[in-house]
Each structure stands twice: as structure tokens, then as C-alpha cells.
Amino acid sequence: MKKILGLIITYLFTVSVFASNVDTLLVYSKSMDKTIKNLVITPDSYPEKGKKYSVVYLLHGAYGDYKAWLGKAPKIKKYADLYNVILVCPDGDKFSWYFDSPVDESMKYETYISKELVTEIDEKYNTTLNKDNRAITGFSMGGHGALYLAFKHPDIWGIAASMSGGVDIRPFPLQWEISKRLGNYADNPENWENNTVINLVHLLNGKNLKFLFDCGIDDFFYDANVRLHKKLLERNIPHDYIERPGGHTNNYWSNSIKYQMLFFNDFFNQGKE
Template sequence: MMKYIFLLLVTIAGMLPLHAATVDTITVQSVRMSKDIKAVVISPENKKATSTLYLLHGYSGNYASWVQTAPHIKQLVDTYGYMVVCPDGGFDSWYWDTETTDYQYETFITKELIPFVERQYKVGSDRVNRAITGLSMGGHGALYLAFRHQDLFAFAGSTSGGVDIRPFPNNWSMKKRLGDYHEKPAVWNAHTVIELTHLVKPQSLQLFIDCGTEDFFFEVNNKLHEKLTYMNIPHHYLTMPGKHNGEYWARSIDFQMAFFAQCFQDQNAKK
């Protein structure tokens, strides 16, 4: 599939439309967390989308982070014709359900956000019309949710993802959510992507993972790639020069969205 992704990128380079997709900010009530949560919804202009990509932000970000980091995402949505939803995942949720009632973001996305979006926008409600990816904390979150909810997602990815949290036990508020790593290693293992690969069922998920070679998450992404390869779990793995920053993500989203465009296109061709 990688050769098709590169062909798509070459093709769209000279085809990005001058007009842009419709960008809405919606509010979704989370009954589980007893609060309203915002999300950005990017819809292709003058075209009915049937598929949806859920695009997760990183640590300290919010629902608007992706359109600020990569403004051309609107043109990509118009070109590919599927909808993109960027939910607010909290400052430091890592997209887990934790013991505190105000941090139930796994439940929010899988049981509250997806049904709301599909009712509101009349997009496809089967798993082959859903994909999920994200950056950094959101890259971890996307794979974490996809591995645990293969009934919901057929396609998943990660860019610069924190796919193994254990080498960073004192960073990014994680021990506030999970406890101290040295006291609760089993809890940390249960909440890190690289320890959940056993959940992936044969031919269940199509995966695309990328990371910059100067990124502090580069080694953990390599380790995940090696483990997936060892376990014979098909996936696409791309490395490019780049750091853990917006400049890299504004570039990597082109590859991510091209991958999911090909996935959705292949599924539609089978119908």
C-alpha cells in the first residue's frame, strides 16, 4: 500500500482545491463525565462524506490543535472526501478511563462521541467507515483505543506516538492517572500500547505508524515496529527526518490521510 500512498501524495500536490472544507465546532455532552466537550468537525465541501477519521491531539493540546498545526488539513479533507473529527481529549488524559470520574475519555470517544457524530452527520456507522489516529499522546490514544475496540475501528495509526509510556514514568502527568510506575507496574503495562499487541486479531486492523528520526519517541516506535513484525501483525511503518514538533506533524498528516484515503477507497471498491 505504501506505493499507492506516495502516488496519492504526488497526485494531490498539484490538485489541492482553492476552496476549503467546512469547519464546525460542536459540543458533545459526556454523561459519563458530567460535562460538555468540544470537537472540531471538518467536512468536505459540496460532498457527502461516508467515512470518518477521528484525529486525536497531543499532551497539553485541545480540539483546535490539529487545524492550527496543519491548516491545510481542510484542503486534504476536500481532496479525499472523508470527514475528520478532532475531539478534545483533555490536557493530559492519554485517552484512558481512570479512577476519577472526570477522566473517562475512552468511554467518551467510543460510546458518546462516535454515536453523536454519526447521528448528526449521517456518516457510515460500520467499522470499515471509521479510522483513528493522532499525534504524541494522541498517537498512543489512537492505537490504544483501536486495539481495545476492534469492533469500532478497521483502520488506525499514530504519528510520533508515545507507544510505550514506561520509559517516561515521571512525565506528562501519567503517574497522576495511573499511580507510581514502580508501585503499580501491572497498571502501567495494561495502559501502554506496546503491551496490548496481543489483542490484535488477524486481519482486523490496517495500521500506519510514523515517527521522526530525531524524536524522543523514536526508539519506542522502533520497538513497537519490531514487536509487530515479530508477531506477524501487518502494518506500515514510516520514518522521516524530524523532531517532536508541529513542523513534523504538518508534514506527516499528509501521509496519514493518504493512507486512510486508500483504506476507505479499497473498502468502497469491495461493495
């Protein structure tokens, strides 16, 4: 009997330790004149009286939506509790690439995420209102989006990361509907040159953003990530770069986010110890 009671208590304790809450938040985007769904995961401690929470934004890849992260890496709910942070998973359309499209007025996902969504999250939740408590990451298209938004808006995000990110879109002019966002490459080369992460390094001064990116050596984006790493080294821009065995897979991303959350947590807690 004691053994059974012990097992029940252990089970209840295990369940209660990781009891994050998952909600769908509808946000109206004025820039695109539509309402967008976003997944918000709050830790079990939320709302703790008087506490302000750090926020991590998680961007999905091509073909995905706001629920993609929860399906590909369900342990993110555990990380919300473990690190006591709020996680926000926006819907970035299947192929937005998180640009403000120069050729399609209906696609303004840079404005939506960096301004409209951040403002809405800070108004509706108990967040710490500064860049040093705001992070962004993503996989594949979302990896591109995370670095793209953070490089362009280091006043919004103090730390960023990317996993398997398409950090140079130029080798893929016919893929993932990028041409619908930037125009045909042959006729609009400046749009492609100005909106690919590897060409935004000039926005970094080595101090305005802490970031890392990683990629599997069997990934089709591996070469682009290596080239970005080398370019940053040439410019003496501090960054963390990781490559490990793996491809463009859910297993890779669910493993990668584990380390990135630790990276973010260390940043959020700097100076608090």
C-alpha cells in the same frame, strides 16, 4: 483586461475548490458528566443528497485541545475536501492520554471517544455506519491514544495510525501527568503495564485492524516506536512502519498527516474501483 479576468476566475476557482466547513460540536459526556468541545470539519460537498461519508478522528497531543490540529496542520481542511471525508478533532484534555483512568473517575476519555463521541457523530452527520469507513490517528499523546483506542476497539475503527506516538509510556513515569491517570508507577505497576500500547499487541489477530505508525529518527519517542515495530514483526502482525528524518515538531506532523490521509483514503475506497 482579459488577463485580469482570468486571474479573478482562477482565484475564485482556487478558493471554491477547498471550501470545507469548520464547526464546533458540543457533546455531553455521561461518563464524565461534562460537556466537551469537538472540532468537526466537513467537506464542501457536505451534505450531498444520498451520500454517506467516511470519518477520520484526529487526536491532539499533550498540552493541546480540540483546536490543536487546525493550528499545527491547517491543510487538514484541504484534505477534507480532497478526500471528501469528515474530520473530527476531539478535546482530549491536556493530559488524558485517552485512558479510562483506573484512579480518577472524572477521566474516562476512552469511553468518551470510542462510544459517546462516535455515537453522537453518527447521529448528527451523514456517516457510513461501519468500521471500514472510520479511521483514527493522532500525534504524540494522540498517537498513543489512536493506537490504544483502535487496538482495544477494532469493532469501532477499521484503520488507525500514529505519528510520533508515545507508544510505550513506561519510560516516562514522571512526565505529562501520566501518574495522575494511572497512579504512581511503583505502587501501581499493573496499571502502567496494562495501558501502554506496546503491551496491547496481544489484542491483534493480524486481520481485525489495518494500521501504520511513523516517527522521526530524532524524536524522543523514536526508540519506543522501533521496539513496537520489532515486536509486531516477531508476532507476524501486518502493519506499516515509517521512519524519516525529523523530530517532535509541527513540521513533522503536518508532513505526516499528508501521507496518512492517503493511506486512509485507499482503505475507504477498497473494492469501489
